[in-house]
Amino acid sequence: MHGLVYAATLPGHRVEFGREQALTLDSGAELGPFTIAYQTYGKLDAERANAVLVCHALTGDQFVAETHPITGKPGWWETMVGPGKPIDTNRYFVICVNVLGACMGSTGPREINPATGKPYGLSFPLITVADMVRAQKLLIDHLGIEKLFCVLGGSMGGMQVLQWASAYPERVFAAVPIATGARHSAQNIAFHEVGRQAIMADPDWCHGDYLTQGRTPKRGLAVARMAAHITYLSESALHQKFGRNLQDRTRFTYGFEADFQVESYLRYQGSSFVERFDANSYLYLTRAMDYFDLVAEHGGVLTNAFRDTPVRFCLVSFTSDWLFPTSESRAIVHSLNAAAANVSFVEIESDKGHDAFLLDEPEFAKTLSGFLAGSAAHRGLK
Amino acid sequence: MSAAPNLQPRRRRTQPLRRDLALIAEMIPPGIRVLDIGCGDGALLEHLVHELGVDGRGIELSQAGVNACVGHGLSVIQGDADTDLKDYPSGAFDVAVLSQTLQATRAPRAVLEQLVRIGRRAIVSFPNFGHWRVRWRLLFDGRMPTTQVLPAHWYDTPNIHLCTILDFEDMAAELGITIERALVLDSSGRAKALNSMRLANWFGEQCIVLLRRD
Secondary structure, three states: OOOOOOHHHOOOEEEEEOOOOOEEOOOOOEEOOEEEEEEEEOOOOOOOOOEEEEEOOOOOOOOOOOOOOOOOOOOOOOOOEEOOOOEEOOOOEEEEEOOOOOOOOOOOOOOEEOOOOEEOHHHOOOOOHHHHHHHHHHHHHHOOOOOEEEEEEEOHHHHHHHHHHHHOHHHEEEEEEEOOOOEOOHHHHHHHHHHHHHHHHOHHHHHHOOOOOOOOOHHHHHHHHHHHHHHHOOHHHHHHHOOOOEOOOOOOOOOOOOOEHHHHHHHHHHHHHOOOOOHHHHHHHHHHHHHOEHHHHOOOOHHHHHOOOOOEEEEEEEOOOOOOOHHHHHHHHHHHHHOOOEEEEEEEOOOOHHHHHHOOOHHHHHHHHHHHHHHHHHHOOO | OOOOOOOOOOOOOOOOOOHHHHHHHHOOOOOOEEEEEOOOOOHHHHHHHHHHOOEEEEEEOOHHHHHHHHHOOOEEEEOOHHHHOOOOOOOOEEEEEEEOOHHHOOOHHHHHHHHHHHEEEEEEEEEEOOOHHHHHHHHHHOOOOOOOOOOOOOOOOOOOOOEOHHHHHHHHHHOOEEEEEEEEEOOOOOEEEOOOHHHHHHHOOEEEEEEEEO
16 A cells, blocks of 8 residues: 555544535535544543543644554654643543544545545545534544543644634633644745645656555655655754754765755655655645634634633744744734633743644643643543 | 632642732632733732632733743733733723732833723732832932832833822822722731821832722
8 A cells, every 4th residue: 555554454443424414524525424533542531521632733643642553653742641641641531533634544535435446536525624623523422522621732733623612612621722823824825835736746646546556656745744844843943953964974975965964854754754644635634724714714803713712722832933933822812812711821932843842842741731730620620 | 510619729839928919819809700910920810719719810921920820720821911901802800900010011001991991890009109218218318219119220120110109099090090999018018008198108118909990
């Protein structure tokens, strides 16, 4: 399967939805039946009150706190999720859902279209962040959880958190949107477009039909990942990590090999990414982020998304994040203030760029555990 | 299971509340909605939330203060009294508190107007620049006064808009704000209700007022 693993061989849970009644997507298309793959950690308490939904980012997946079944690397948020960690699995029942349109078991362009018996490819309907959340809500209903104690996530995960809080405020007790925005900025759309064009320019992409033709647009997807990866870091992080250091050589080759360490690093990031991610999924999910605009959806006034909200919010941004700068979080905070919502907002000092939310940042960990403990006390969790 | 405040905080402050904060807390009835502007490390807010079951929120300028507050489970945002109060709807809070912050704002008059707009009541505490020690220092030393309440030197003080109790009274009158209650703290920390503003202006080191827009 071109370096990808068949969904059925992945660990974790999966549920089928939409067989009786298809899911109507924002695009107007109907999707069904479809599969939602998810993973859980910890135990749901008797009152079903301790469920925490973690929403993953663009290239994340449901394997939050365990060795990744394909890469063999630690779960993407093991710094935050686990026994005794800020999102303490001894206390909370943690759920993470592979989003609709992704490629780790939930239905997406890589999966077989039951109507044709062939991979969906570009016949897969466009998915929005709201669609992802609709699918997640079906799962939460299925699990018999009336109210999530907390929904949290960074970047695209943060968009899902905002969507949850605005669309289903009665189903969410606390919400933690991290390093995110209420709408995708022009600059972010521009970077995504570069990535998509790189994929589509790869002859192996075959107009999205590469799976049936037995090919993989590895070069295009790798370039997309390289460009995106730069946006996840910061100038100072790159400088500290690599500077102008040369890779395994003492002088320039006067050619176009990866002379610099930073080039070699990016090439590695690109080539390892294609082993675990589907190119079409990348197109679909970047598009979903581009389309996200909670402001426009609420008549140009973000406050309207949160009128009379009972949800307790905690927003987090990072000083060196230029993909979702602090100003984006602050705009959300101002809108929440105007709705007289219960909101905390912390900007964490970090030079790690957007990626900081995935890394070991003690101040961030302290913020999360403090907010969760405070919310748990208000919720009356044991 | 809603916000029944039977809170079991993970960690409680062991130090007693600073005297002026304790007096502010005494003016606040339990269970109401309070915004603490310039909440610092959250000492007052934590007391209000945990002891009085108040629905308390905070705004703090320093990031370190905000992080400490949120790390203790308090609802606090990083923000500036000068710029960030305009977002809140009118009457969003029962009480808006501004303790020892007014004199550090760029536009205290505008801040005060915002305060009585977003809070049905406002509680403001400020250092009194009319206290006899301040006057003494200036008159006899000829230097910018530094006192227990105003320890910073002229060159590093955050207090850019100091006033006396009489000055404050004048401004409140101009803005149509009623002073419902006023307390002064003398230099030994004893609280006195005000009978004469003129006397209070001599002997009160700090002043705490409960305000309401007419």
